[in-house]
Amino acid sequence: xxxxxxxxxxxxxxxxxxxxxxxxxxxxxxxxxxxxxxxxxxxxxxxxxxxxxxxxxxxxxxxxxxxxxxxxxxxxxxxxxxxxxxxxxxxxxxxxxxxxxxxxxxxxxxxxxxxxxxxxxxxxxxxxxxxxxxxxxxxxxxxxxxxxxxxxxxxxxxxxxxxxxxxxxxxxxxxxxxxxxxxxxxxxxxxxxxxxxxxxxxxxxxxxxxxxxxxxxxxxxxxxxxxxxxxxxxxxxxxxxxxxxxxxxxxxxxxxxxxxxxxxxxxxxxxxxxxxxxxxxxxxxxxxxxxxxxxxxxxxxxxxxxxxxxxxxxxxxxxxxxxxxxxxxxxxxxxxxxxxxxxxxxxxxxxxxxxxxxxxxxxxxxxxxxxxxxxxxxxxxxxxxxxxxxxxxxxxxxxxxxxxxxxxxxxxxxxxxxxxxxxxxxxxxxxxxxxxxxxxxxxxxxxxxxxxxxxxxxxxxxxxxxxxxxxxxxxxxxxxxxxxxxxxxxxxxxxxxxxxxxxxxxxxxxxxxxxxxxxxxxxxxxxxxxxxxxxxxxxxxxxxxxxxxxxxxxxxxxxxxxxxxxxxxxxxxxxxxxxxxxxxxxxxxxxxxxxxxxxxxxxxxxxxxxxxxxxxxxxxxxxxxxxxxxxxxxxxxxxxxxxxxxxxxxxxxxxxxxxxxxxxxxxxxxxxxxxxxxxxxxx
Amino acid sequence: xxxxxxxxxxxxxxxxxxxxxxxxxxxxxxxxxxxxxxxxxxxxxxxxxxxxxxxxxxxxxxxxxxxxxxxxxxxxxxxxxxxxxxxxxxxxxxxxxxxxxxxxxxxxxxxxxxxxxxxxxxxxxxxxxxxxxxxxxxxxxxxxxxxxxxxxxxxxxxxxxxxxxxxxxxxxxxxxxxxxxxxxxxxxxxxxxxxxxxxx
Numbered sequence: 001x002x003x004x005x006x007x008x009x010x011x012x013x014x015x016x017x018x019x020x021x022x023x024x025x026x027x028x029x030x031x032x033x034x035x036x037x038x039x040x041x042x043x044x045x046x047x048x049x050x051x052x053x054x055x056x057x058x059x060x061x062x063x064x065x066x067x068x069x070x071x072x073x074x075x076x077x078x079x080x081x082x083x084x085x086x087x088x089x090x091x092x093x094x095x096x097x098x099x100x101x102x103x104x105x106x107x108x109x110x111x112x113x114x115x116x117x118x119x120x121x122x123x124x125x126x127x128x129x130x131x132x133x134x135x136x137x138x139x140x141x142x143x144x145x146x147x148x149x150x151x152x153x154x155x156x157x158x159x160x161x162x163x164x165x166x167x168x169x170x171x172x173x174x175x176x177x178x179x180x181x182x183x184x185x186x187x188x189x190x191x192x193x194x195x196x197x198x199x200x201x202x203x204x205x206x207x208x209x210x211x212x213x214x215x216x217x218x219x220x221x222x223x224x225x226x227x228x229x230x231x232x233x234x235x236x237x238x239x240x241x242x243x244x245x246x247x248x249x250x251x252x253x254x255x256x257x258x259x260x261x262x263x264x265x266x267x268x269x270x271x272x273x274x275x276x277x278x279x280x281x282x283x284x285x286x287x288x289x290x291x292x293x294x295x296x297x298x299x300x301x302x303x304x305x306x307x308x309x310x311x312x313x314x315x316x317x318x319x320x321x322x323x324x325x326x327x328x329x330x331x332x333x334x335x336x337x338x339x340x341x342x343x344x345x346x347x348x349x350x351x352x353x354x355x356x357x358x359x360x361x362x363x364x365x366x367x368x369x370x371x372x373x374x375x376x377x378x379x380x381x382x383x384x385x386x387x388x389x390x391x392x393x394x395x396x397x398x399x400x401x402x403x404x405x406x407x408x409x410x411x412x413x414x415x416x417x418x419x420x421x422x423x424x425x426x427x428x429x430x431x432x433x434x435x436x437x438x439x440x441x442x443x444x445x446x447x448x449x450x451x452x453x454x455x456x457x458x459x460x461x462x463x464x465x466x467x468x469x470x471x472x473x474x475x476x477x478x479x480x481x482x483x484x485x486x487x488x489x490x491x492x493x494x495x496x497x498x499x500x501x502x503x504x505x506x507x508x509x510x511x512x513x514x515x516x517x518x519x520x521x522x523x524x525x526x527x528x529x530x531x532x533x534x535x536x537x538x539x540x541x542x543x544x545x546x547x548x549x550x551x552x553x554x555x556x557x558x559x560x561x562x563x564x565x566x567x568x569x570x571x572x573x574x575x576x577x578x579x580x581x582x583x584x585x586x587x588x589x590x591x592x593x594x595x596x597x598x599x600x601x602x603x604x605x606x607x608x609x610x611x612x613x614x615x616x617x618x619x620x621x622x623x624x625x626x627x628x629x630x631x632x633x634x635x636x637x638x639x640x641x642x643x644x645x646x647x648x649x650x651x652x653x654x655x656x657x658x659x660x661x662x663x664x665x666x667x668x669x670x671x672x673x674x675x676x677x678x679x680x681x682x683x
Numbered sequence: 684x685x686x687x688x689x690x691x692x693x694x695x696x697x698x699x700x701x702x703x704x705x706x707x708x709x710x711x712x713x714x715x716x717x718x719x720x721x722x723x724x725x726x727x728x729x730x731x732x733x734x735x736x737x738x739x740x741x742x743x744x745x746x747x748x749x750x751x752x753x754x755x756x757x758x759x760x761x762x763x764x765x766x767x768x769x770x771x772x773x774x775x776x777x778x779x780x781x782x783x784x785x786x787x788x789x790x791x792x793x794x795x796x797x798x799x800x801x802x803x804x805x806x807x808x809x810x811x812x813x814x815x816x817x818x819x820x821x822x823x824x825x826x827x828x829x830x831x832x833x834x835x836x837x838x839x840x841x842x843x844x845x846x847x848x849x850x851x852x853x854x855x856x857x858x859x860x861x862x863x864x865x866x867x868x869x870x871x872x873x874x875x876x877x878x879x880x881x882x883x
Contacts, residue, residue, distance in 0.1 A: 163750030168686065168759040179752040180687060180737075 004070040019061035019072060020048050028074040031083065031112045033090070033197045034149035035062035038253065039158060045090065045149050047112065049082040050074045058082040084118035090147050092123045093172075094198065101145065103199030105212040109147065130175055136183025137666040138190055138262055140207050146176055146200035152192040159255070160186040161386050161406025176200070183670050187379040187651055190261040194244065194254075203242065205262055205663045210234070210241045218575035219246060221562050222260040223314055223555045224655055226481035227358070227380045228564025229256050233556050233575035240264045240556050240576055250359045250625075251568065257379035258667065259651060259658055264556075266661030270539045272551035273580025283549065288581065291548050292595040298513055298531050299596060304331030306512035310503055311337040311494055312519035312536065313483030313655055316560030316572070317619065319535075319552070319585035320489050321612050322600055323517050326589055329598035333500035334511065337489025339519045340647060341504045342445055343453030344479065344490060351457070351633030352490050354381075354565040355475035356440050357625055361388050364476065366436035368429065369409070370419055370460060371400040371644035372444020376651040377482045378565065382406065395436075397429045400446060400644040414643035416447070416456050423462045433467040440476035441469060446646045448479070458634035470630050477630075481565040482647055482654070484555075485518075488563040491616040516542045517585070518552065520656045535588060537578075538656035550592075551582035554657060558584040559605060561612070561619065568625045569618060686759060686766055687737045694738040696746070700726055704746065717749045720757050724764055733773055733831070734765040762816070770805045770812035772850050775829040778815045781822035789840045790826055791815075797844060810851060823867040824860055833858035 003012045004019075006026035013022045018041070023030050033045035043063035050061045053071040058079065061072075073079060091113065098104045130143040148167065153176060156165040162185060164178045178184050184192075193203050215234040222229040222243070229252035232244045243264055245256035275291035276283040286294075299307070309327050311320050320337065327335045338344060344352040356364065361384045374382040382405060388394050389407040396409040399418045412418050412429060421427040433439045443460045450456065461477065463469065469476035481487060489495075496502050506514060509526035516522075518536035524545035534546035537554040555562075557578040563569050578584070583591075586608055593600040602608040612619040618626035652668040653659050696704060707722040723746060727739040735758055744754040758764045765773070774794065778787050791801075794813045798806050805812040821827045824836030828843065835846055835858060842861040849856040864870050 163752050166752040166756045168756055170760045179750075179755060 002066045002068040002070070004066055004068070004072060006072045007074055013066050017066045019050065019052070019059065019064045019066050019070070022066040023050065023061060023072060023074055030061055030074060031116050032062060033108060033112075033147060034151060036151055036154075036195065039151060039154040039195075042150050042154065045147065046086040047083065047090070047116075049079060049086060051076050051079050051082075080116075083116040087113055087117040088121055088123070091117070091121060093128045093144075094147060095127060095144055097145075101142070101199040102140070102202040102207055103145075103196075107199060108197035128172060133175070133177045134181045134183065135178055135201070136185075136189065137663065137670055138204055138258060139184065139193060140202045140204040142200055142202070143175060144200075145198050147198055148174055148176070149197060150176070151195040151197065152176060152201060155192050155195050156184065156186065156189075158390070159191075159383055159387070160188040161383075162186040165192075185671055187257050187259070187375065188255060188383060190258045191245075191255045203262075205265065206242045210236055215241055216575070218556075218573050220556065220572045220575065221564075221570040222256065223316075223484035223562055223572065224260045224263055224658060225257065225378055226484055226486060226565040227252065227257075227378045228484065228562060228566075228568055228570050229260055229380055230570070231256060231260070233573075235556075235575045238576050238579075240267050250357070251564065251566075252380045253383075255380055255383060259379075259654070259664065262663045262667070263655075263658040263661045265663050266538075266657040266659070267554050267556060269662070270656075270660035271554075271579050271582070272537060272539055272543060272549055273578075273582050275551060275581065276543075276546070276549035278547040283546070288591070291550060292592055294548050295533055295592065296595050299330070302512055305334070305500075307332040307515070308334035308501055308506040308511045308513070309336075309515040309517065310339055310506060310519040310522070311335075311485060311489050311517045312339055312542070313485050313521060314537075314555065314657070315485040315489070315517045316555070316558065316562060316585060317488040317492060317612060318560055318605065318608055319517060319589060320485065320492050320494055321608060321615070322586045322589035322593075323515070324492055324494055325600050325611070326593050326596075326598065327515075329593065329600070330596070333497040334506055335494050336496055336501075336503040336506065337486060337492075337494035339503050339522050340445060340449040340483075341453070341502070342448040342486075343450075343457055344448060344486075345454075345633060346490050346493055346495050348631040348633035349491070349567065349628035350475065350477065350630050351461070352479050352481075352487065353567040353628050354442075354478040354480060355628060356478050357566045358384055361385055361440070363474075364388060364436075364438050364440045365394060366432050366439040367394065367396045368422070368433060368439075368441045368463070369396065369398045369400065369405075370441060370443045371447025371456070371646070372442055372480050373401060373403050373405070373446075373646040373648065374442065374444070374480060375403065375405050376646065376648040377444060377480055379651075381480065381565075395429075395432050397432075400444070401646050403646070415641060416452060416459065416639040416644070417641065419447075419456065419459050419463075420639060423459045423466070425466075430467065433463070433469070438474050438476060439467060439469050440478060442478045442480050444480050444644075444646070445482050446644045449647060450640070450642070450644075452637060452640045454635045455637035455639050458636040459639070461634045475627070475630060479565070484562050484564070487565060487567055488561065491563060491567075491618070492612065493615065516546070518542070518656075521654075535585065536656065537582065538660050540656035540659060542656075550588050551578070551580065552585040552588060553578035553582055557582075560585075561609070566625050567618070567628065569622055571622055687740065687755065688767055689737040692736075692738060694727070694731060694736065694742045696726070696742070697730060700730055708747070717747050717753070720747055720749060720754060721761070723747065724754070724758055728764060732768065732771075734768050768805070768809075769814075770810050772811050772830050774811060774813045775816045775819070776813060777817070777819045777821075777825070777827045777829075779818035779822075782818075782826040785825040786839060787826040790828060790838055790843050793840050793843050793847070797847060811847070824864075836860045837862045837864060 009026040011026040032048045034042045048061045049058040051073040133141045153165045218233040222231045230246035230248040277286040386407045398409045464477040513531045516534045520540040520542040532546045533548045534542045535550040556575045560572045650672045652664040658664040708719045711718040744751045802815045837860040
């Protein structure tokens, strides 16, 4: 453990720590551009120069390992001059266009030149200029501003796992570019905007729309996948301007996937901002009273068994609690939160959670992925797996669709038959799992949303039991969800009881009344005879099949609770108000219940949350993962031959918000390999 | 604008070059095969008329299982890889101080007047390309022009023209000093240590 002195303060740091990190530990601030704690060390900006006694020159603290007995000065005259010099060099070719630069106000170069620069330059030649580069629909480039820190190149190569960015040419002519100017094809590409310390890479959709100081910042969570990435919603007035990731080491580190980051324009399009009632075959705007009256008239005297409810992928825990309670009051057992028909049950919480936890991936030493493409289903979890894989000694095997996951894996097979082989120990990977100390299995929705889903789940459990995936201090059994609502739905018991109808059975048109709480990714073709009530934020598949539409709030417009795939309970907060007559979802259900004379027993969100805690006590532990006990689940059965198909065919268009987003549509057109057959207006 | 030129013609190493490439790769430890990217690019350039097209870059990338971008980074960093077609004879004219003092400007004028090309250009018949380069490290024989792999030294307008004429007529003139001189020994023969001394 080296002990060194920084500005007279003695610190002891772990071996392998850099001088820069030691300085920070001692409380000294070191300016930097190229250094980033999650990327490899480049040492090319020279901004982190500090003085080390007995060294003839200033040292680049980011690249110097801390040694025992070092004496470091970070604020001597020599250091000050060194920083001024480095700054002067960096600014030689950097345009002084801060007033028209989108990074202005949140620019490292701007801030650090104010703090550490000398205030003038001795350079009066011409500055170089660099042609703009195409990096796709998300990233706007102004490459003249680039200071060649190479953070973006290192991020793409190391974290995102797509080696498409690089530095071409040399010396003064060096430029950052993608290969042949292709769009950067990664689901994590937006992070290079955050990483860029200057205004060279900025957000294309956000370009010139706002300045950072005019935005209100609301800390919330993302719900467009089941990772539950922590985000900051930047809004101005009633408009969400952008999403940025928030640091959470246990969930998203400091990254955010592109769909979650750029779907925000979908919050302004296709919105349901007033109730609708179907009259003469047409959906027509109506008042809340009219909509409720229509529903009340329909439900009047109807037997509970003829009513059903489906909760969709973006439903919050509050609205699902209210929906479940309302259905109970209507004496209907037909309720389901698994619109994709996944064979998950509530008998054991560990049977539907990502038990290892996202941070736990770092400790695993073998991985079997079953019926999942984590790159599309949970891009940030995929980045974690890649991070672990890069450290080595991490055999990964995949059963399912063979896709590029950004890391190497053994491809075992396409369908459940292979899984069975592994479970029966006939496959060589079974040995690997047995030998590993902390093996893990990830079961995706592609393996569970099938007729034999329950049997596949049972097989996965068998593997977990037999190969020691679960022990006292380790649970390697993981279900990877794609929907932010799913775990909360299962926690709150939104599954059909004994003898009642599941999601697929409810959609066959035999119910009198079907309540869709934001359920859109469903087949509505057989619902012509059912009276469909749709509550949600966007006019998508569910709304077009509806007879009554109740306009709800999107996730940025309500205080709500979400549970991610690990079972982590997180609070989303309201950044803006819902548009028009739309209301927070649980209040709609509360108002409806009153109209139906089955009043729900809560008047405030606090009372509702108390009810949630009653049903599932872990809802009281915000931001925590409550480990689930390993109790029996799964029903053994016969498996089918059909290969596992991944649930996501187009990463950019998985939910109504993203489908309403122009930015996502553009991304889908640029990147998605799956080309539809065309709509009739193409070509 | 991309720096890479696509020809539409597939590129593949000849059997002989595949063998050579395997030898280059074998020089590096297991798992570090990508280190062979530079010799392989050189090999590809030699096979592909002294320049690297998109197809050759990608072929090398695939050969070594290295992302194309990494190959392009190397190919654009080093000046000895040509990313656009060059003439059959690639003239690299040294213009650093010693060569310049000894008359490299005259050689440039020869290229301009005789071949009609200036820095970076290729003659219409595709025979000659001219590139001005920095020190070739043969200052003692200045001025120097490197033609493909060989140095032609101690040039002046007349003997440079003679070299170009021979090349144009299909002959390859002897490389090295173009005046009466052996390597970098004094002009016209030795000037010192003329007598043999001692028994050795």
